Amino acid sequence: MLVNLLVDVGNTNTVFGLWATDMLKSKWRVSTKRLGTEDEIYMMVKEFLNRNDCTVEELEDLCVASVVPAVNNSFRYFAEKYINKDALFVTAREDIGVKWDVDFPPEIGSDRVANILGAKSFYGENAIVIDVGTAITVDVLKDGAFLGGAIIPGPHVSMKALFSGTAKLPQVELHFVKKPIGRNTADNIRIGIINTTFFGLKSIVMQIVEKYPAKPVIIATGGYAKLFDISKDFFDFIDTELTLKGIREYCKLVRKLEENTAH
Numbered sequence: 001m002l003v004n005l006l007v008d009v010g011n012t013n014t015v016f017g018l019w020a021t022d023m024l025k026s027k028w029r030v031s032t033k034r035l036g037t038e039d040e041i042y043m044m045v046k047e048f049l050n051r052n053d054c055t056v057e058e059l060e061d062l063c064v065a066s067v068v069p070a071v072n073n074s075f076r077y078f079a080e081k082y083i084n085k086d087a088l089f090v091t092a093r094e095d096i097g098v099k100w101d102v103d104f105p106p107e108i109g110s111d112r113v114a115n116i117l118g119a120k121s122f123y124g125e126n127a128i129v130i131d132v133g134t135a136i137t138v139d140v141l142k143d144g145a146f147l148g149g150a151i152i153p154g155p156h157v158s159m160k161a162l163f164s165g166t167a168k169l170p171q172v173e174l175h176f177v178k179k180p181i182g183r184n185t186a187d188n189i190r191i192g193i194i195n196t197t198f199f200g201l202k203s204i205v206m207q208i209v210e211k212y213p214a215k216p217v218i219i220a221t222g223g224y225a226k227l228f229d230i231s232k233d234f235f236d237f238i239d240t241e242l243t244l245k246g247i248r249e250y251c252k253l254v255r256k257l258e259e260n261t262a263h
Helices: 036-051 069-081 111-124 155-164 185-209 244-260
Strands: 003-007 014-021 023-030 059-066 125-130 135-142 147-155 217-222
Touching: 003 069, 003 135, 003 244, 014 135, 014 244, 023 036, 023 111, 023 244, 059 069, 059 111, 059 244, 069 135, 111 125, 111 135, 111 147, 111 217, 125 185, 135 185, 147 155, 147 185, 155 185, 155 244
Parallel strands: 003 059, 125 217
Antiparallel strands: 003 014, 014 023, 125 135, 135 147
16 A cells, blocks of 8 residues: 655644545644654654554655744655655645735745645635644635735744743633633633634634635634634634645645656
């Protein structure tokens, strides 16, 4: 069984996905801080593959969407040494079926490129993707073109900023508070971080929706997406595998282009 290894390298966590027979077979999440040398990545990947009755020798390809440039060379060396193939890194290319209609396409994060490709492939050409992670990104796909969006501090970034800048405020478990007035310090913090972010995010997205002639599909993804699954009229789908699906789509498109060029 030939398989593809997909990697979504985020600022806080990295998600590995195992793609085989046209579907995501398995995935696992590690702290990005754990990514070291190519040999350390090999040991990590080998253990993951063994748990899924697979071996490194069966890996056909490696495709990476990384927002942490410092780890990219380790994945390059891993692919060269253990897969005998160049790793593929997700970028906003002009030849993959999406028009990048923004001021500076090279600035688009690889995770956002993957999200747009995943949305276009699985949900259609009109969609808004909300990726809730270390940062919250809003990605706008209209008629198959990426128009831009917004970047917002994620809930745990906001919590750390508040905690580090104040002497007495505690770190608390974050969730939505149904009442608008907090009766204790923990709920005051939750309202300030989760409720405020939710209502601000929803307001921005609803303003974007007005730019479409018909309502686009609204997709939430990311490790903290369920924190904002609060009202029935906001997200149409929560797809925690959207980024990995987009990475796979990028891999398929670019390898096909390379094959055609070689011929």
